[in-house]
Amino acid sequence: xxxxxxxxxxxxxxxxxxxxxxxxxxxxxxxxxxxxxxxxxxxxxxxxxxxxxxxxxxxxxxxxxxxxxxxxxxxxxxxxxxxxxxxxxxxxxxxxxxxxxxxxxxxxxxxxxxxxxxxxxxxxxxxxxxxxxxxxxxxxxxxxxxxxxxxxxxxxxxxxxxxxxxxxxxxxxxxxxxxxxxxxxxxxxxxxxxxxxxxxxxxxxxxxxxxxxxxxxxxxx
Numbered sequence: 068x069x070x071x072x073x074x075x076x077x078x079x080x081x082x083x084x085x086x087x088x089x090x091x092x093x094x095x096x097x098x099x100x101x102x103x104x105x106x107x108x109x110x111x112x113x114x115x116x117x118x119x120x121x122x123x124x125x126x127x128x129x130x131x132x133x134x135x136x137x138x139x140x141x142x143x144x145x146x147x148x149x150x151x152x153x154x155x156x157x158x159x160x161x162x163x164x165x166x167x168x169x170x171x172x173x174x175x176x177x178x179x180x181x182x183x184x185x186x187x188x189x190x191x192x193x194x195x196x197x198x199x200x201x202x203x204x205x206x207x208x209x210x211x212x213x214x215x216x217x218x219x220x221x222x223x224x225x226x227x228x229x230x231x232x233x234x235x236x237x238x239x240x241x242x243x244x245x246x247x248x249x250x251x252x253x254x255x256x257x258x259x260x261x262x263x264x265x266x267x268x269x270x271x272x273x274x275x276x277x278x279x280x281x282x283x284x285x286x287x288x
Contacts, residue, residue, distance in 0.1 A: 075115035076102070079131055082117055088135045092143075096165035097135055102128070104190060105156040124176055126271060128156040129218065133250075133268060135162075140239045140252045140265060141214040143167050148209065150231065152202035152240075152273070153218035157183030160195050163216065170195045171209050173202035175274055203275030205231040212236060220248045220270040225277035229253075229260070241270040 080098045088094055103114035105128055110120050119127040137159075143149070143166040151160050154174035160183070163170045174180035177199050184197035198206060203225045205215075210231035217228065217240035224240055232238050232255050241248040250265040272279040 079115045079117060083132055083135050086117075086132055088132070088139055090139045090142075092166060093135055093139045093162075096138070096162050097131060099165055100158065100161045101190070102131070102158060104186065105158040105161070122156045122179070124179060126155050126176075126179065128158050129270075134159050136250065136265060137216055137218075137239045138162055138166060140250075141216065141237050143214060147213035150206060150209070150212040150215045150228075151218065152205070152215065152228065154180055154183045154197050155218065157187050157195075157197070159216065159218060160197070161187060161190065161192055164192045164195045167214070168194065169209075171198065171206050171212075172196070173198045173200050173206055175199070175201060201275040201277075203227070203273055203277035207231060214238070215240075217241070217273065218270065219273035219278070220245065220268075221273040221278055224253065225273070225275075227277055229255070239265070241268045245272060 076098055080094050084094055103111045106114050106120050117131050119130045122128050147167045148169045149163050149167045151172040154160055154172040160170050160172040180197055180199040187195050205227045211233035212231055213233050213236050215228055215232055215238040220241040234255055236255050238253045242251045243249055248268050250268045252263045252265055254261045
């Protein structure tokens with residue numbers, strides 16, 4: 068708690084609201100998820116700052132505003148099946164789990180996938196399944212998805228992900244070269260995609276067969 072009696076988590080929610088996050092369900096979800104549990108103990112005192120923080124292996128836990136903006140764009144009602152590409156720390160999956168019926172989250176790096184899966188179980192997010200694999204290929208076994216959240220950038224959306232998006236579904240992803248990415252919301256209407264630019268962002272590259280590059284084999288072993 069701060070000296071005024073307002074917790075750091077509550078202050079973060081106020082900041083997100085002031086920055087334009089208007090969906091109260093999304094704000095409430097961000098207020099419930101304990102972000103400090105998704106970073107190292109050394110970073111606990113910074114957990115509720117509205118910034119990205121390192122989680123190891125060259126990866127970060129996304130800035131809360133970006134997580135909120137992506138989830139808000141998906142317009143979840145609580146009945147959806149959601150695919151998340153890039154589990155990372157598991158924080159984004161936890162926020163999605165607060166707002167959807169089922170979340171399938173795929174992480175290429177085995178160690179991150181294992182740690183995130185254990186963490187989400189400990190926090191009782193029973194509607195999240197973390198899988199280790201190539202997220203750029205999606206996960207056909209549970210397709211089609213009502214919503215897809217891609218947490219790494221690519222020049223365009225990998226075709227397998229578009230193929231696994233339900234008609235009427237939404238996909239949000241950072242698109243563009245490494246230094247000029249924009250968060251794009253895609254809405255599928257039969258064979259057509261409607262795109263809306265949500266603003267400039269900065270994400271790590273999407274690795275995988277349908278991504279920018281393959282993860283070095285030595286790092287997978």
